[in-house]
Amino acid sequence: MASLGFVRNESARQLRAGSSRILAYLMLDAGNPFFTDVARGVEEAAREAGLSVFLCNSNEDATREADYLDLLEQQRVQGVLITPIDPDSSRLSKLPARGTPVVVVDRSIDDGEHCSVAVDDVLGGEIALAHLIELGHERIAFVGGPNNIGQVTDRREGARRALGRAGLPLGNLVDLVTGALTVAEGRGAGQRLAGLPAARRPTAAFCANDLLALGLLQQCVSLGLRVPEDLAIVGYDDIEFAAAAAVPLTSVRQPRQLLGRTAAKLLLDESSNPDHEHQRVTFTPELVVRTSTRGKSAE
DSSP states (O other): OTTTTOOOOHHHHHHHHSSOSEEEEEESOTTSHHHHHHHHHHHHHHHHTTOEEEEEEOTTOHHHHHHHHHHHHHTTOSEEEEOOSOTTOTHHHHHHHTTOOEEEESSOOOSSSOEEEEEOHHHHHHHHHHHHHHTTOOSEEEEEOOTTSHHHHHHHHHHHHHHHHTTOOGGGEEEEEOSSSSHHHHHHHHHHHHTSOTTTSOSEEEESSHHHHHHHHHHHHHTTOOTTTTOEEEEEEOOHHHHHSSSOOEEEEOOHHHHHHHHHHHHHHHHHOTTOOOOEEEEOOEEEOOHHHHGGGGO
C-alpha cells in the first residue's frame, strides 16, 4: 500500500456507511474571533474522536445559512453544530428527523429536539450594567443589533433588568441599534454618540460584543472623548483583542473554546449513542474589569 501510494477512498466508505467522518460548524460570523475560538474547541473534540471539521460561515444571512444546511445534509456529515440566526427555524428540526443530528451553539434552546450549549446572556447583560451603575453611571447606551439576533436581545434584556433593580427608569438605557456586530458599526455608533448634546449624552456604553466596543472606543477617542473619563465602555465576549486595545477593554467573558468542545462532545454522543438524551448546557459569564471603565486603577 505504501509503495503504490494507496489513499483510502473516503467517498466510497461514506457511501457504504451512509455518513461521513466529518462534523460541521456553521458559525454566525467568521470575522468575529469569538466564533473562531469556539471552532477551536470543536476541532479539539473532533480530532480526539478521529474526525474532521467543516467550518461554514452564514455571515448573519438566513439564505446563506439555509444553503449551507442543505449542502451539509447532502454531504452526509455526521452532525451539524450551528449558531443559528433564528433558533426557532423549522429547518433545525428537519435535519435530525432525517438522520443528521444538530446541536445549537451559543444559543440556549429547550425544545426537546436538540442539545444546546450557551452562556447565560441575560445574566451577562445584567452584570455589565450593574458594574456601570455601581461606578455611578445612570444614563447608559446599549450598542448592538440587528435585533433579530437572540444574543443581542438577551443582553439588552439583562441590561434592562439591572436598571430596574437599581431603581432607574428604563428610558435611561439609550439604544444605539447597529446593522451588524462589527468594528465598523461600532465606529458608526461612536459617531452618533459623540454627536449628541453633552447634556443628553450617555456617560457609559454597554456593547453587545467586543468588536462593537472596540470600534466605539476607536471612534470616540479619535473625536476627543476620553475613556473612561467621558465615556466608560463595556464589551462582551472578552476576545484576545479586548485586553490588547489602546485602552484595555472591560468585557463580559464567555468560555469560548469550552463552548465548542462541549457542543462537539454532545453531538458525537448523539450520533453514536442510541440512549442519548438531549441536554441544555448553560455556562455562567464573568466580568473582567479593565481600564475602559475604571481607569488606570483597573490594571
